[in-house]
Amino acid sequence: MTRALLDAASTAGLDTPAVVVDLDRVDARIAAMAAVMREHGVALRPHAKTHKSLEFARRQLAAGAVGLTVATIGEAEVFADDGVRDLFIAYPVIAAGPKAGRLRRLAERCTLSVGADSVVGLEALAAALGGGGGAGVAAASVVIEVDVGGARTGVPPSVAGALARRAVDLGLPVRGVFTHGGHGYVGRAERLSAAEDEVTGLTAAAESLRGAGIDAPLVSAGSTPTAELSAHGSITEERPGTYIFGDRQQAFLAGHALDDTALLVASSVVSHGSGSGFVVDAGAKILANDVAPYLPGHGTVVGYPDAVITRVNDHHGIVGMPATSARPAIGAIVWIAPNHVCPVVNLVDEYVVALDGRIVDRWPVDARGRNG
Amino acid sequence: MTRALLDAASTAGLDTPAVVVDLDRVDARIAAMAAVMREHGVALRPHAKTHKSLEFARRQLAAGAVGLTVATIGEAEVFADDGVRDLFIAYPVIAAGPKAGRLRRLAERCTLSVGADSVVGLEALAAALGGGGGAGVAAASVVIEVDVGGARTGVPPSVAGALARRAVDLGLPVRGVFTHGGHGYVGRAERLSAAEDEVTGLTAAAESLRGAGIDAPLVSAGSTPTAELSAHGSITEERPGTYIFGDRQQAFLAGHALDDTALLVASSVVSHGSGSGFVVDAGAKILANDVAPYLPGHGTVVGYPDAVITRVNDHHGIVGMPATSARPAIGAIVWIAPNHVCPVVNLVDEYVVALDGRIVDRWPVDARGRNG
Numbered sequence: 001m002t003r004a005l006l007d008a009a010s011t012a013g014l015d016t017p018a019v020v021v022d023l024d025r026v027d028a029r030i031a032a033m034a035a036v037m038r039e040h041g042v043a044l045r046p047h048a049k050t051h052k053s054l055e056f057a058r059r060q061l062a063a064g065a066v067g068l069t070v071a072t073i074g075e076a077e078v079f080a081d082d083g084v085r086d087l088f089i090a091y092p093v094i095a096a097g098p099k100a101g102r103l104r105r106l107a108e109r110c111t112l113s114v115g116a117d118s119v120v121g122l123e124a125l126a127a128a129l130g131g132g133g134g135a136g137v138a139a140a141s142v143v144i145e146v147d148v149g150g151a152r153t154g155v156p157p158s159v160a161g162a163l164a165r166r167a168v169d170l171g172l173p174v175r176g177v178f179t180h181g182g183h184g185y186v187g188r189a190e191r192l193s194a195a196e197d198e199v200t201g202l203t204a205a206a207e208s209l210r211g212a213g214i215d216a217p218l219v220s221a222g223s224t225p226t227a228e229l230s231a232h233g234s235i236t237e238e239r240p241g242t243y244i245f246g247d248r249q250q251a252f253l254a255g256h257a258l259d260d261t262a263l264l265v266a267s268s269v270v271s272h273g274s275g276s277g278f279v280v281d282a283g284a285k286i287l288a289n290d291v292a293p294y295l296p297g298h299g300t301v302v303g304y305p306d307a308v309i310t311r312v313n314d315h316h317g318i319v320g321m322p323a324t325s326a327r328p329a330i331g332a333i334v335w336i337a338p339n340h341v342c343p344v345v346n347l348v349d350e351y352v353v354a355l356d357g358r359i360v361d362r363w364p365v366d367a368r369g370r371n372g
Numbered sequence: 373m374t375r376a377l378l379d380a381a382s383t384a385g386l387d388t389p390a391v392v393v394d395l396d397r398v399d400a401r402i403a404a405m406a407a408v409m410r411e412h413g414v415a416l417r418p419h420a421k422t423h424k425s426l427e428f429a430r431r432q433l434a435a436g437a438v439g440l441t442v443a444t445i446g447e448a449e450v451f452a453d454d455g456v457r458d459l460f461i462a463y464p465v466i467a468a469g470p471k472a473g474r475l476r477r478l479a480e481r482c483t484l485s486v487g488a489d490s491v492v493g494l495e496a497l498a499a500a501l502g503g504g505g506g507a508g509v510a511a512a513s514v515v516i517e518v519d520v521g522g523a524r525t526g527v528p529p530s531v532a533g534a535l536a537r538r539a540v541d542l543g544l545p546v547r548g549v550f551t552h553g554g555h556g557y558v559g560r561a562e563r564l565s566a567a568e569d570e571v572t573g574l575t576a577a578a579e580s581l582r583g584a585g586i587d588a589p590l591v592s593a594g595s596t597p598t599a600e601l602s603a604h605g606s607i608t609e610e611r612p613g614t615y616i617f618g619d620r621q622q623a624f625l626a627g628h629a630l631d632d633t634a635l636l637v638a639s640s641v642v643s644h645g646s647g648s649g650f651v652v653d654a655g656a657k658i659l660a661n662d663v664a665p666y667l668p669g670h671g672t673v674v675g676y677p678d679a680v681i682t683r684v685n686d687h688h689g690i691v692g693m694p695a696t697s698a699r700p701a702i703g704a705i706v707w708i709a710p711n712h713v714c715p716v717v718n719l720v721d722e723y724v725v726a727l728d729g730r731i732v733d734r735w736p737v738d739a740r741g742r743n744g
Contacts, residue, residue, distance in 0.1 A: 015470040015744050049686060071687045091687060092642045094653075094703050098387040117643050120702040152688055153643040153651050182685065270464045271489050271525040279525050281466075285718055286743050289661040313554065314421060314714055315443045315463060315743070316524055330492040331466050342686055346657055346719070349741050369721050371658050371687070372387050 047241030176218025548590025
């Protein structure tokens with residue numbers, strides 16, 4: 001079980017609910033993932049949608065990340081504004097409407113890679129980037145998205161070569177192939193098989209590109225549960241995001257305790273309700289509403305192993321406990337490890353940054369809400 | 373089935389995903405609820421946590437609302453800054469730490485009512501407001517929260533009088549009792565019984581106050597599913613929130629079609645994936661992740677009655693469809709009625725405001741993220 005991130009005096013001055021990060025733990029997590037990737041000889045391109053923060057991105061880049069992964073043009077704009085020069089939008093962007101100009105301006109000021117999984121997507125990219133066949137296309141590369149079992153976006157590996165060929169014909173340089181083994185979030189066994197699916201599927205996709213006469217350097221896999229497991233064979237890059245903080249799902253999937261979780265939600269007990277549990281001021285508007293089939297409820301309450309957050313309403317977290325267990329006093333501050341950290345960060349304007357149990361800074365969630 | 377909120381030309385210029393509201397429909401909804409409450413002789417105090425917007429609050433007040441309900445001190449601060457003079461924080465606020473001074477400053481500049489369901493809460497309020505027994509307490513009133521079956525916060529009705537007596541002894545004026553019949557969100561039959569639970573429970577609570585020698589004017593119920601149903605008998609006020617826009621849950625619970633839903637999420641089809649469905653750029657970071665036991669999936673796609681949003685990831689909405697149904701083209705903009713509108717609004721910085729199918733303005737979500 002993890003511990004509170006602030007000492008008693010700092011906790012007493014905190015306005016709840018708040019997202020608190022322990023900087024030592026974050027730095028240890030950044031260093032550990034960087035070391036694992038170095039050891040495997042695989043490039044690390046962290047997904048910045050988890051933290052959406054310039055400060056955390058700088059720390060990842062300083063630790064050796066080759067660039068950042070983002071999910072949207074809006075996120076890319078925020079990091080490009082801060083001087084990040086190598087960005088990969090790992091998403092099948094449709095560069096139509098206002099997105100066309102935004103993508104072109106972005107490509108003019110950084111080394112940009114953009115995902116694609118359809119001819120329509122490629123044609124929009126080519127049009128947006130000033131191409132349409134041949135010269136004049138701005139400096140953005142295409143990375144073909146492959147579905148290796150996640151059943152979300154991406155083409156089957158065998159089709160990747162044909163789509164890459166179409167990109168080249170449209171004047172778009174092809175950098176390689178990527179996937180997200182999201183089906184590894186289903187459970188521990190699935191985590192292992194999803195990692196192997198990433199390797200097998202991406203290897204086949206890279207072969208499909210070579211078969212189409214395209215020799216592209218990038219073979220990029222990515223998800224925190226699978227990152228270390230798939231960093232071998234033909235894989236050249238990993239894109240984990242959640243590893244920077246960890247959360248309840250990640251700890252379960254990795255079979256770890258919650259000991260080193262680097263982000264917790266500090267919340268106040270506001271009521272004992274009418275049952276044997278209690279109610280906190282952290283509801284769905286800070287804990288989000290993500291649930292996992294393998295975890296009961298909406299988060300772990302530090303120091304209360306019997307407690308289950310059975311329900312979250314907008315501003316209420318309803319915590320169930322056996323009547324025989326002692327519950328925290330009304331007014332007490334309790335610490336919650338959320339199920340999934342990405343939406344939590346996106347619900348607040350700032351991180352409370354802690355070091356050695358004290359608040360040392362507050363950092364904005366710079367790319368919060370940049371959904372498009 | 374509802375329709376798109378923008379005409380083709382305006383839709384083409386939209387950057388997705390975006391939260392779009394139809395102002396005519398909003399005004400009709402505001403007027404209809406105001407008329408119903410006038411007819412019942414019950415005051416209307418809309419819950420502003422749904423819209424978190426000064427513009428929408430002004431329209432509700434202009435239509436006759438007696439003031440606003442909010443969930444947090446932070447929301448109250450935003451509306452007080454705009455000149456709203458009558459605010460009810462319908463939440464068992466624990467006015468400790470930084471919240472003590474914030475609450476006192478708020479009480480100094482508006483007519484403030486604050487929920488309480490514990491002695492600890494009352495003592496913190498009295499201390500924060502400069503009380504401690506008798507004179508000197510700032511102008512804030514206490515409203516005792518009662519649990520009528522929602523199993524969240526609130527005391528049993530029979531205990532309300534004793535708690536109110538304690539408030540008076542602490543120098544805090546007691547304005548009355550309130551509840552939220554949240555168990556009406558479970559299904560249609562439960563909606564009807566939750567409304568009756570509100571009336572029965574609040575009537576008993578008001579009697580409990582009179583038994584304790586406290587004659588307080590306010591008997592306040594509140595939730596959109598129950599608002600019209602419980603606006604009778606001893607009830608003096610209703611606090612619905614979601615009615616201003618409507619959503620998929622509300623339409624189902626009321627047995628209505630989605631025709632007059634006033635807020636939709638515009639999103640782009642980014643992929644056909646590898647199945648028979650499609651993927652949109654509206655995921656959990658704009659649709660949120662609320663599900664209801666009586667509704668499949670995460671939202672209704674306008675014009676695609678066979679479609680079910682089977683899964684939302686951060687930036688992906690995965691839509692399932694029978695292979696025999698025609699799906700929208702990649703790049704097409706589709707309109708989604710979300711399950712629950714409150715968290716959706718809280719995930720964006722602005723409303724795209726439409727009238728007669730055209731974009732006429734953009735309004736900020738002024739109190740977005742004001743969680744504490």
